[in-house]
Amino acid sequence: MKLDPTTDLTFTRKIDVAPALLWECWTTPEHVKAFFVPRPHAVTDCEIDLRVGGRFNTSFKVDGNTMANTGVYLEVIPQRKLVFTDAYSEGWKPSADPFMTAIxxxxxxxxxxxIYTATARHRSVEARKSHEDMGFFDGWGTVADQLAAYAKTL
Known part of the structure; x- marks a missing residue:
């Protein structure tokens, strides 16, 4: 995959947990709730239909407000790669204001x-900059730390 630094954000980190266990964490709603947003924020709901076109819906509690995010999987390679986006919801219904595609x-x-790599691809330079300014590296880095710590408890 060729990344575009004007629209893509990415980082790679070594996690001392086997890929199969990290995969299980990313593909099981109960596990997603344990690591998917930086604390003290929390995932309150997660629905997964793990197939191309299947739903990946989450709800978060952020600063007392509930935020819903609907999306679909674009690519699923067991224990190797997940690609999901909020550009569509289940049934390929286009989103009014998509934010990103995650890999x-x-x-x-x-x-x-x-070797864990998280990439966020954006539709514009402005969307990428907004995500970086929001704290992509700190936020997704914290999520990776929470994922590693949680997976080690399983």
Whole structure:
């Protein structure tokens, strides 16, 4: 995949947890609720239909407000890659104001851990900048830390 630095944000981190377990965390609603947004914010609901075109819907509690996010999976490669977007909801219904497409990759590091890469692709330079200014690196980095810590408890 060729990234465009004007519209894409990405980071890679080594996580000392096997790809299969990180995959399970990312694809099981109960697990998603445990790590998917930086604390003290919380995921209050998660619905997953793990197939291309299947739903990936979440609701968050942020500063006392509930925010709903609907989306679909665009690519599902078991234990290796998830691609999802809010550009569509289930049934390929276009979103009025899409924010991003997320790509989460899990590569076996050969030592029992995972090379974890999270990428957010945006429709414009402005959307990318907005996401970076919102705290993409800190937020998604915190989520990766929470994911690692949570997965180690399973």
């Amino acid at each position: 989460v990759e899990f590569e076996d590091d050969g030592a029992g851990g995972t």
